[in-house]
Amino acid sequence: xxxxxxxxxxxxxxxxxxxxxxxxxxxxxxxxxxxxxxxxxxxxxxxxxxxxxxxxxxxxxxxxxxxxxxxxxxxxxxxxxxxxxxxxxxxxxxxxxxxxxxxxxxxxxxxxxxx
Amino acid sequence: xxxxxxxxxxxxxxxxxxxxxxxxxxxxxxxxxxxxxxxxxxxxxxxxxxxxxxxxxxxxxxxxxxxxxxxxxxxxxxxxxxxxxxxxxxxxxxxxxxxxxxxxxxxxxxxxx
Numbered sequence: 001x002x003x004x005x006x007x008x009x010x011x012x013x014x015x016x017x018x019x020x021x022x023x024x025x026x027x028x029x030x031x032x033x034x035x036x037x038x039x040x041x042x043x044x045x046x047x048x049x050x051x052x053x054x055x056x057x058x059x060x061x062x063x064x065x066x067x068x069x070x071x072x073x074x075x076x077x078x079x080x081x082x083x084x085x086x087x088x089x090x091x092x093x094x095x096x097x098x099x100x101x102x103x104x105x106x107x108x109x110x111x112x113x114x115x
Numbered sequence: 116x117x118x119x120x121x122x123x124x125x126x127x128x129x130x131x132x133x134x135x136x137x138x139x140x141x142x143x144x145x146x147x148x149x150x151x152x153x154x155x156x157x158x159x160x161x162x163x164x165x166x167x168x169x170x171x172x173x174x175x176x177x178x179x180x181x182x183x184x185x186x187x188x189x190x191x192x193x194x195x196x197x198x199x200x201x202x203x204x205x206x207x208x209x210x211x212x213x214x215x216x217x218x219x220x221x222x223x224x225x226x227x228x
Contacts, residue, residue: 002155033216042119042203042218043158055213088156103149103163104216109156 002027004093004107012113013081021076022111025093031055032074033104034066035090043090050096058100078112086114117142119206121219129227132194136222138204139186146214148187150178151203153221158203161189194226 005024013019025032031050035043045058049068068074072093078085088111092104118198119140128134138148149163151158162171164187171178178189191198201221208215 031213035218040220042121042205042220043216044218045141045215048213048215050213056215058215082184090157105160106151106157111156 004090004105006083006089006107006110008110009108010111010113011031012115014115015081015083017081017114018077018079019081019089021078021089021114022073023076023091023107024071024073025091025092026105028093029093029096029105030072031096032068032072033092034074034092035092036060037059037088037090037109039087040110046076083114086112088112117206117208117215117217119204119217119219121202121204121222123193123222124220125223125225127225127227128194130195132226133190133192134194134224136189136191136202136204136224137186138189138219139184140204140206140217141185142206142208142217144208145182146207146209148180149205149207150187150189151205153203154199155200161202191224194228196226199224199226214225 033048034046037043047066048056052068063079066076089107091107092111094104122137150161162178167182180187203220203221205216
């Protein structure tokens with residue numbers, strides 16, 4: 001089975017622009033979570049979605065938004081990009097996203113550079 | 116505020132050495148602790164720990180949880196250059212209708228030949 005996939009792998013944007021990142025979870029997994037990992041730090045939780053509904057949100061501004069589609073894939077959108085948004089954006093999938101004790105599996109990430 | 120702290124931040128050893136990585140946590144409600152290895156991008160899952168005192172083992176890697184001390188250690192014996200990576204610790208905290216994962220900053224391990 002394929003693992004979690006993300007696209008694109010790398011992205012360069014300028015301040016003020018908007019970006020959309022995509023994620024496809026492992027087959028059979030219905031929950032997707034998004035994380036931001038700044039260089040030298042651990043991943044920080046942004047959103048979790050399950051069955052197309054937002055289940056949880058981290059401490060990120062409203063410029064960050066996401067959605068999940070009927071096939072359980074997900075998009076993360078960031079508007080009005082700032083230099084500080086430069087990071088590795090990781091997507092993680094799990095079966096239920098929290099009903100049971102379960103492991104999250106990560107995709108390869110999208111490295112975003114904002115100039 | 117829920118937080119996870121890892122130590123040391125970085126470590127340089129030689130092949131064959133044994134290393135111990137530490138993870139401590141302060142969270143409102145604990146469900147599990149997970150260890151991940153991050154080499155280039157995607158963190159890859161190593162262990163999930165839920166019960167105190169029960170060691171999980173996979174080859175040269177092992178880990179144990181101490182709920183009384185709110186901590187966990189990850190041991191790597193007979194290290195190899197391929198063990199060079201960032202090791203992340205995450206704690207799973209149940210919220211209203213989802214589980215939130217808090218990550219530490221990681222320990223960067225460099226194994227020299």
